Amino acid sequence: MSQVIIYTNENGGVSVCTPTGELPIEEVLVKDCPAGAMIVDAAIIPKGDDDKFFNAWKINGSSVSVDMQLAQTIATNNLNAMAKTEASHRLTNTAAGISNKLSDTDWLAILTTARNSITAAKTTTDLVTAVSPVEQAIQGNA
Amino acid sequence: MATILNATTSSGLVVTPDNSGAVAIQNNGTTAITVDTSQNLSMTGGGKILSNASNTAPAFGDSTGRQIGTLCKAWVFFSGSTGGATVNASFNVSSLTRNAQGDYTANFTNALSSANYAAVGNFSAASSGSSNYPTGGMAMYQNASFSAVAPTTSAVRFYMYNTAVNLAIDPVYASLAVFN
Numbered sequence: 001m002s003q004v005i006i007y008t009n010e011n012g013g014v015s016v017c018t019p020t021g022e023l024p025i026e027e028v029l030v031k032d033c034p035a036g037a038m039i040v041d042a043a044i045i046p047k048g049d050d051d052k053f054f055n056a057w058k059i060n061g062s063s064v065s066v067d068m069q070l071a072q073t074i075a076t077n078n079l080n081a082m083a084k085t086e087a088s089h090r091l092t093n094t095a096a097g098i099s100n101k102l103s104d105t106d107w108l109a110i111l112t113t114a115r116n117s118i119t120a121a122k123t124t125t126d127l128v129t130a131v132s133p134v135e136q137a138i139q140g141n142a
Numbered sequence: 143m144a145t146i147l148n149a150t151t152s153s154g155l156v157v158t159p160d161n162s163g164a165v166a167i168q169n170n171g172t173t174a175i176t177v178d179t180s181q182n183l184s185m186t187g188g189g190k191i192l193s194n195a196s197n198t199a200p201a202f203g204d205s206t207g208r209q210i211g212t213l214c215k216a217w218v219f220f221s222g223s224t225g226g227a228t229v230n231a232s233f234n235v236s237s238l239t240r241n242a243q244g245d246y247t248a249n250f251t252n253a254l255s256s257a258n259y260a261a262v263g264n265f266s267a268a269s270s271g272s273s274n275y276p277t278g279g280m281a282m283y284q285n286a287s288f289s290a291v292a293p294t295t296s297a298v299r300f301y302m303y304n305t306a307v308n309l310a311i312d313p314v315y316a317s318l319a320v321f322n
Contacts, residue, residue: 004225004226005237009241011241011242011287013241013242015239015240015241016225016226016227016239016240017226017237017238017239017240017249018226018227018228018229018237018238018239018240019236019237020218020229020232020235020236020237020238020251021229022232022234022235022236022251023236023237023251027236028236028237028249031236031249031296032236032237032239032249032297033239042225042226045224045225045226046225047224047225051224051225054240054242054243054312055242055243055286055310078309081307081308081309082307082309084307085306085307
């Protein structure tokens with residue numbers, strides 16, 4: 001079983017230190033990581049949709065879990081960033097005489113649904129599912 | 143063929159000359175270094191060029207002694223995400239730390255002689271939600287908060303993100319190299 005080193009970093013998030021194999025992991029722990037860092041099996045590291053919310057990870061004892069409230073905030077911030085960029089793209093299309101694939105009304109409805117779904121999400125998979133229609137709408141309007 | 147200079151364990155230096163113009167240096171009958179008539183120097187058996195100064199790599203110079211080249215002091219090829227990074231290959235990098243999405247630190251196995259080095263890198267920019275804006279940026283000496291992080295002799299920090307939507311990217315493929 002491969003091992004990694006985890007610790008709570010200066011921002012309150014989790015840092016995951018992966019040795020390259022040039023030095024034993026015990027040496028990497030001392031040389032590259034702060035006090036309090038610990039060696040764990042890589043199997044305990046969240047995967048799949050949880051990995052997409054790495055910035056919401058928290059260390060609880062010797063395990064790592066996702067802070068769902070923080071994950072929802074991150075999902076909302078990411079959605080807003082994408083929405084702002086797409087809004088500029090839509091305006092540019094209009095100014096250039098290019099029709100957007102969705103009307104403004106339908107685009108805003110998709111955003112509203114996504115925001116509501118983020119608020120109601122119980123898991124990171126729910127968050128990914130909530131944002132997916134927005135990503136598809138952006139792709140479709142390329 | 144070549145003129146052979148053989149450092150034996152029984153008879154000391156044994157010289158076996160010929161008229162080829164090439165030279166071979168042997169360790170007790172095993173060829174270690176050859177210099178052919180085109181001035182090409184070859185080492186066998188995985189030999190190394192060693193500096194006689196600690197933590198200082200050999201330099202390359204021209205006929206005047208002026209340094210005209212340097213070696214890459216550290217490099218790493220890796221994939222982001224899946225928890226931490228997945229390191230595929232490296233040299234003089236002991237570990238790679240994922241500090242936040244897109245935010246990594248490469249830690250050097252042996253400290254560099256100076257923090258005044260050039261770190262360069264690149265990565266595959268594709269990421270979920272941003273494929274409509276494939277404009278990735280790799281900000282060296284910086285963290286995910288867009289704050290500068292001074293390079294040190296033991297580590298360098300860098301951040302990869304989509305410049306159109308300012309979302310972090312954990313790349314499928316990324317590489318970093320350091321020169322000084």
